[in-house]
Amino acid sequence: MPDPAQIFLLANLVITAAYGSITLAIVSGLVRAGQVRTNKLGTATALIFFSCTFGHALHAVTAYQTILQASAVHHHPAGAALGWSWTAALWDVLTAFAGVYYWSLRRGYGVLLSQAAIYVDPWEQHRLDEAAARERAARDLAEAQRATLATVVEHSDDAIVGLTPEGLITAWNHGAEKMFGYTGAETLGQPASLLAGQEGAEQQEDVLSRVRHGESMSYEARRLRKDGSPVDLALTLTPIMDGTGTVIGISAIARDITTAKEAAERQRAIEQRTNQAQRMESLGKLAGGVAHDFNNVLAIIANYTDFAIEETADKPQVQADLTQARTAVERASNLTRQLLTFTRGDAIQPQDIDLNSSLTEIHAMLQRTIGEHITLVARPAPEPLTVHADPGQLHQVLLNLAINARDAMPDGGTLVLEANTATLDGNEVNMQPPLPAGTYARLLVSDTGHGMSAETAAHIFEPFYTTKPQGKGTGLGLATVYGIVTEAGGSINVYSETGIGTTFRIYLPLVTAATGTAAVIGRKAPAPGDSQTVLVVEDEPALARVVTRILTNGGYHPVTAANGHEALSLYDEHGCDILLTDVIMPEMSGPQLADLLHHRDPLLPVLYMSGYSNGLLGTTHVIDDDIAFIEKPFTAAELLHKLASVRRTNDAPDEVNDGHRRQRTTTR
Known part of the structure; x- marks a missing residue:
């Protein structure tokens, strides 16, 4: 045991x-x-x-x-x-x-x-429980704030993009999708240069380099959408740093300012137009005052010269000298008469006249005097165009413009006189003076002369301004034209390119209701674009943006190119249903581009646009007479109606269209 x-x-x-x-x-x-x-x-x-x-x-x-x-x-x-x-x-x-x-x-x-x-212990446990509850509440609040912020970022209309310091896209919100056309899956992991294009890549890399060093940047730039169209942006780039101050990412916020820039450009143009009108009014008052006072002096000189001629009948040599002085007085009187016309101070007798009749009379007069080296073409309107103006002054307008055109073609060329109607929407920015919306009679005088620079064109209606050599011109011809047109309640527009030629357009109120196509355009709304793709080829960026906006509002899908080569590349990438191209462009003209595209799609509808009239371009064989054509400046309604007309005009049987649609699909 x-x-x-x-x-x-x-x-x-x-x-x-x-x-x-x-x-x-x-x-x-x-x-x-x-x-x-x-x-x-x-x-x-x-x-x-x-x-x-x-x-x-x-x-x-x-x-x-x-x-x-x-x-x-x-x-x-x-x-x-x-x-x-x-x-x-x-x-x-x-x-x-x-x-x-x-x-x-x-x-x-x-x-x-x-x-x-x-x-x-119980007290300590109570204190810890309260602290834990506060921590959970703070954590829940922070999580809610993060969720709210994420929702705001995701649904913002501005494009909010996350980048690595090297410029790779790591975040892409819904605003960026709408602005650029790319989905998040298409952009995540891609370099930001995807949006910059070749021209903006260098600037973008410089900005990223500065942000990587901790600097925030705000600037304006142009970027490219998925379809290749440009978009103007206000950009803000901010570095994202960790606790040690190292840049671990970049936040980029982009706001579309295309519409704002267009509005600003339009506002600047309106201000320039207003300033021009005010300057012309001031110059007119000055010239009018000088003309009236000078006429008084001329009257004294002329009368005393006549007295002296009567008293020297026995002295032919003295009379010859006095006659020369009297001739000089007549020339001076003509100058003052032109000044008074410019200032609307001369007596006029307006009446209802047909522009076609005036055009025919001037054409007959010029045929005898213009010279054989000038090809003269007259294109009257198909129907009478009645305006209320002084017949003699209207003849003076056409003669002054025709003489200027002749002087601009010393080696020969083509002069075209046309009459037709035009519908304005009241927002044209290059009319002097501006006109309200409506349908007007229009006179066009076009030449193939040496043309004018933009700086020259801005001053041509000022009195005493001339580009002619000394002694060859007074500088009052176009000022007189401006005075006559404005006195008749009309407006004038000039389009010119150095080395190409010049077109003057004169708009006058119609006495009766407009008839024909222009009146129909003014009454009916244009047909919707049905999302058809329009390849727009225009080398003026401001005008290209305006056309793009008009087409987008009209239901079309515009793809914009600055020249013919870029247009061919965009056609291969996107294809198109209609080609809208300028006629005269550097390197490749509009007709040449159309020919190349017609090899790929013979039924591709083409609408040409130009600052010159189709009469002038057709006469000089730049384009054919039967082509679809619209003149600059055009209104939104005119462009959309013309595109709808081109679509209808170029409709073909369904089986043919189906075959060419398949061909375009293959080409794309």
Whole structure:
């Protein structure tokens, strides 16, 4: 039978080890959580288990000493000693159960199993719960704010794009999709130069380099949409930095300012037009005052010269000299008469006249005097055009313009006189002076002379401004034309290119309701474009943007090219349903471009546009007489009606169209 003392020793050793382990677990947890001083309950628990560990260790020592003493005397300890040992054993059993109960609670509730979770007292637990609640509320609020910000960014009309410092696209919102036409899947991971094109790539790289060094940039630039059309943008690039100040990304915000720039350009043009009208009015008042005073002086000179001629009948040599002076007075009187016409101060007798009749009379006069080196063409309107004006002044207008055209063609050329109608929308920016919307009679005088620069064209209606050599012109011819036209309630427009020629357009109010095509255009709305693709070829960027906007508003899908070579590339990429091209362009003309595209699609409808009249261009064999043509400046309604007419005119049987549609699809 085992010795009770030995059992007592073994039990106390086991309990001592268990309590020591519990004490060590509590203390190590307190140390890890940094709560040795603050967590008083945990510290007290550790001390209790440490004291129990020490007590059981003393019991084990006592049992061991009893065993040694028994071994020394070779007999069991006295009954009193044994009785004491059983009492201690009972106490040991009770404390052992207490330790097992604590350990079971510890296992069940997870006490001491996780870091910083050691016997938190109720007040401390309440404080920690409040802190945790505040942290969760702050985290939820931040998450809600991030979600709201993400929603705002995603649905913003502005393009918001994320970039790497090297310029690779990492974020692409819905506004960017609408602005550029690319989806996020098409752009993520692509370089931002995808949107810049060749011209803007160098500027973009310079901007990215500056932003990589921590500099924010705001500037305006032009970028390209997916279909190749340009878009003017206001860009803001901001570096994104980490906690150390290192640039880890770039935020780019782009706003479409194409419409704003067009409006600003139109506003500038209107202001220039207003300033021009004010300057012309001021010059007119000045010239009128000078003419009236000068006429008084001329009247005195003329009369006294006549008196002297009468008194010197016996002196023929003196009379000859006086006659020369009288002739000079007549020339000066003619100059002042022109000045008075320019200032609307001369007496006029307006009446209803037919422009076709005036055109026929001037054509007959010029045929005898213009010279054989000039080819003269007259194109009257198919129906009478009645205006209210002075017949003599209207003849003077046509003669002045015809003489200027003749002087601009010293080596010969073509002079075209035309009469027709035109419908204006009231927003034309190059009319002097501006006219309200409506249908007008129009006179056109076109030549193939040396043309004028834009700077010269801006001053030609000013009195005494001339480009002719000294003694060859007074500078009053076009000023007189301007005065006559404005006195009749009309307006004048000039289009000219150096080395190409000049076209003057004169608009006069019709006396009766307009008839014919122009009147129909004014009444009916143009047919919708049905999303047909129009390849627009125009080398003037401002006009190209205006045409693009007109076509987009009319339901078409415009693709814009600046020249013929770019147009061929865009046709290969996108194809088109209609070609709208300028006639005269550098490197490749509109007809040459149309011929190349007709090799690919013989039924491709073509509409030509030019600042010169079709009469002039047709006479000089630049384009054929039977082609579809629209003159600049045109209104939005005129362009859309003309495109609709081209579509109808070029309709072919369905089976033919189907074949060529398949051919265009293959070409694309």
